[in-house]
Amino acid sequence: MLRFLAGLVGLGFVSALFIAFVMPREKVEPSAAHEYHLPEKEVKFSFDGPLGTYDRQQLQRGFQVYKEVCSACHSMKLVAFRDLEEIGFSKPEVKAIAKQWPVEVPSINPDTGEAATRKAIPSDYFPSPYANETAARAANNNALPPDMSLLAKAREGGPHYIYSIITGYQSQPADLLKRFPDAKTPTGLHYNPYFANLNIAMPPPLVADGQVTYSDGTKASVDQMAQDVSAFLMWAAEPKLENRHRTGTAVLIYLIIATAFAYGAYRNIWRDKKH
Amino acid sequence: MSFPWAENYAPKNPLMKWVDEKLPLPRLVYNAVGAGYPVPRNLNYFWNFGVLAGIALTVQIVTGIVLAMHYASNADMAFNSVEGIMRDVNSGWLLRYMHMNGASMFFIVVYIHIFRGLYYGSYKAPREMVWLLGVVIFLLMMATAFMGYVLPWGQMSFWGAQVITGFFSAIPVVGDPIHTWLLGGFAPDNAALNRFFSLHYLLPFVIAGVIVLHIWALHIPGSNNPTGVDVKGPQDTVPFHPYYTAKDGFGVGVFLIIFTLLVCFWPNMLGHPDNYIQANPLSTPAHIVPEWYFWPFYAILRAFTVNWFWIPAKLWGVLAMFGSILLLFFLPWLDNSPVRSANYRPAYRIAFWVLVVDVLILGWIGKSPAEEPYVRIGQVAAMYYFAHFLLIVPIIAMVEKTKPLPNSISESVLHGEAEEAAPIGVGSAH
Numbered sequence: 001m002l003r004f005l006a007g008l009v010g011l012g013f014v015s016a017l018f019i020a021f022v023m024p025r026e027k028v029e030p031s032a033a034h035e036y037h038l039p040e041k042e043v044k045f046s047f048d049g050p051l052g053t054y055d056r057q058q059l060q061r062g063f064q065v066y067k068e069v070c071s072a073c074h075s076m077k078l079v080a081f082r083d084l085e086e087i088g089f090s091k092p093e094v095k096a097i098a099k100q101w102p103v104e105v106p107s108i109n110p111d112t113g114e115a116a117t118r119k120a121i122p123s124d125y126f127p128s129p130y131a132n133e134t135a136a137r138a139a140n141n142n143a144l145p146p147d148m149s150l151l152a153k154a155r156e157g158g159p160h161y162i163y164s165i166i167t168g169y170q171s172q173p174a175d176l177l178k179r180f181p182d183a184k185t186p187t188g189l190h191y192n193p194y195f196a197n198l199n200i201a202m203p204p205p206l207v208a209d210g211q212v213t214y215s216d217g218t219k220a221s222v223d224q225m226a227q228d229v230s231a232f233l234m235w236a237a238e239p240k241l242e243n244r245h246r247t248g249t250a251v252l253i254y255l256i257i258a259t260a261f262a263y264g265a266y267r268n269i270w271r272d273k274k275h
Numbered sequence: 276m277s278f279p280w281a282e283n284y285a286p287k288n289p290l291m292k293w294v295d296e297k298l299p300l301p302r303l304v305y306n307a308v309g310a311g312y313p314v315p316r317n318l319n320y321f322w323n324f325g326v327l328a329g330i331a332l333t334v335q336i337v338t339g340i341v342l343a344m345h346y347a348s349n350a351d352m353a354f355n356s357v358e359g360i361m362r363d364v365n366s367g368w369l370l371r372y373m374h375m376n377g378a379s380m381f382f383i384v385v386y387i388h389i390f391r392g393l394y395y396g397s398y399k400a401p402r403e404m405v406w407l408l409g410v411v412i413f414l415l416m417m418a419t420a421f422m423g424y425v426l427p428w429g430q431m432s433f434w435g436a437q438v439i440t441g442f443f444s445a446i447p448v449v450g451d452p453i454h455t456w457l458l459g460g461f462a463p464d465n466a467a468l469n470r471f472f473s474l475h476y477l478l479p480f481v482i483a484g485v486i487v488l489h490i491w492a493l494h495i496p497g498s499n500n501p502t503g504v505d506v507k508g509p510q511d512t513v514p515f516h517p518y519y520t521a522k523d524g525f526g527v528g529v530f531l532i533i534f535t536l537l538v539c540f541w542p543n544m545l546g547h548p549d550n551y552i553q554a555n556p557l558s559t560p561a562h563i564v565p566e567w568y569f570w571p572f573y574a575i576l577r578a579f580t581v582n583w584f585w586i587p588a589k590l591w592g593v594l595a596m597f598g599s600i601l602l603l604f605f606l607p608w609l610d611n612s613p614v615r616s617a618n619y620r621p622a623y624r625i626a627f628w629v630l631v632v633d634v635l636i637l638g639w640i641g642k643s644p645a646e647e648p649y650v651r652i653g654q655v656a657a658m659y660y661f662a663h664f665l666l667i668v669p670i671i672a673m674v675e676k677t678k679p680l681p682n683s684i685s686e687s688v689l690h691g692e693a694e695e696a697a698p699i700g701v702g703s704a705h
Binding site for chain 1: 316355358361362368369372513517518521522524525527528529531532535538539540542543548549551552578579580581583584586591595602605608609611646647650651654655657658661662664665669688689
């Protein structure tokens with residue numbers, strides 16, 4: 001009886017699936033976003049691979065790019081000035097960076113209690129360039145510049161994706177416009193085949209070599225700046241990467257030895273039992 | 276315990292003797308996982324996975340309790356509190372990545388454990404209760420994992436919760452009020468997050484309780500084995516300790532190595548990048564996908580695309596998805612072949628391996644976007660899934676010609692040789 005009922009239920013599910021299977025499908029129109037989207041570019045970072053580490057000099061250069069270019073629109077709410085000590089800035093340097101930050105920290109006037117601002121100190125998180133989302137959208141053609149704290153982990157491809165976006169701006173291919181005349185990039189947006197729908201609101205952030213002047217003498221080509229800021233954003237998203245790799249290596253060495261001993265113990269205990 | 280040849284506990288240590296007289300806890304341990312539990316001598320490595328599942332649950336409970344000390348279950352604070360754990364709590368990144376990937380390890384191990392049971396017929400008499408309790412544990416695990424994934428309050432947390440809780444609104448007539456009542460609102464928000472946190476903390480202990488019953492029920496008939504033949508006498512068994520404790524020790528080592536590789540080198544490989552974006556009810560992600568361990572079930576849910584037999588497609592999908600797990604409760608009676616192990620069941624063995632491939636395909640489809648050719652492939656795969664359990668297995672059980680079974684476990688191991696083989700390296704006859 002049970003098997004009979006089960007068979008009926010099984011036939012029910014199978015028939016519903018069969019009907020769904022033979023149903024004709026709506027024809028899917030090809031879309032420009034589907035055909036012209038590109039996977040992220042190949043680029044090598046020092047932190048790639050299981051034993052990778054951050055290049056402190058590169059992170060400092062990347063921070064400079066963030067400070068002078070990105071931070072005009074992008075917040076980084078989860079990273080504090082004090083965290084910069086981890087990428088090789090000294091305490092006084094961090095203090096100076098916080099103090100000179102162009103955006104001040106919301107505060108209150110100690111005498112009147114009215115809203116006011118004050119200079120940042122090392123324990124502050126990076127102040128956001130806009131007071132709120134509405135202000136950010138109003139200033140950016142209704143697009144919201146995403147917070148950068150976790151950007152390198154919140155996108156498929158991570159820092160490689162960020163690098164590809166920054167260096168991926170180009171003019172719209174002629175054959176795209178021929179095949180999809182409706183897909184012309186609207187005014188105010190910018191064609192970038194590494195962006196999911198091909199049209200990104202962010203204008204090209206790095207446009208000329210030497211846009212930032214590196215203090216360590218590295219030549220600030222667009223490619224170099226893009227790599228540096230991508231590396232910096234990876235650090236911002238995953239500051240404990242080096243601890244993680246170090247811990248993993250030590251734990252693995254220990255576990256491999258321990259497991260070898262465990263295997264030996266197992267063989268030894270079983271040596272007189274066929275199994 | 277229940278074996279007539281099980282060892283009786285005879286404490287040598289006077290302290291143990293004293294304790295055992297007052298509270299027979301030493302006796303319980305001795306007969307549960309000690310020298311007093313005789314286990315078939317021919318268990319292969321697939322029998323390690325029960326212990327590994329227990330280890331995985333322990334890892335989850337220990338890391339979870341510490342994480343809960345730092346987590347804020349409030350829709351405005353949850354996301355940032357998790358990032359606070361990652362950045363500012365001492366070794367918080369390690370705890371959080373262990374908990375995140377520990378869930379994946381738990382499911383990997385349990386899936387292998389379940390398929391082991393399917394291959395060797397461990398669900399059959401006299402172990403039906405072990406199997407039933409196992410399915411209960413699996414359901415509890417799924418509920419726990421789902422609610423845990425909501426807690427970081429990222430985009431996939433939120434939209435996953437939106438989709439999964441939406442199942443309840445598929446119930447005819449009362450669906451919408453039930454949906455609202457369960458969520459404490461019309462969409463997942465602070466009320467839902469708080470009750471998910473509460474239940475996510477509770478359910479692992481319920482799982483632990485059901486595991487006790489699962490092991491208890493196992494100890495009545497004793498463990499199954501790769502031949503599926505019953506234990507006939509003491510020559511077929513070895514004491515659990517030290518034989519299987521040693522073997523499990525090695526298994527745990529391999530488990531921890533793989534776990535470490537995930538946690539320390541590829542911690543986000545099994546996650547979704549969108550969950551590093553704070554939940555935003557106004558912005559729907561391009562593709563909503565659950566965690567990898569739900570992909571096969573998600574594929575079954577989405578395979579039902581037409582209204583059929585007066586039942587709307589959505590309800591078909593929800594019924595099928597729950598049905599795909601609930602049918603496991605009936606498996607011991609759907610498959611009434613007296614032979615347990617697939618090693619002696621040529622037709623069932625083929626069906627088993629087709630099922631393994633089928634579930635892998637369903638997983639791939641569950642992760643893929645709902646477009647052709649994925650939808651049709653998923654529909655065929657879902658058809659096989661239901662046909663396998665509800666039609667093919669019962670029919671095979673009736674018509675299959677099974678291979679002859681060995682007379683006993685010891686015969687299958689020793690092939691008529693002397694009980695104790697010569698030490699390793701000294702003249703082995705074949």
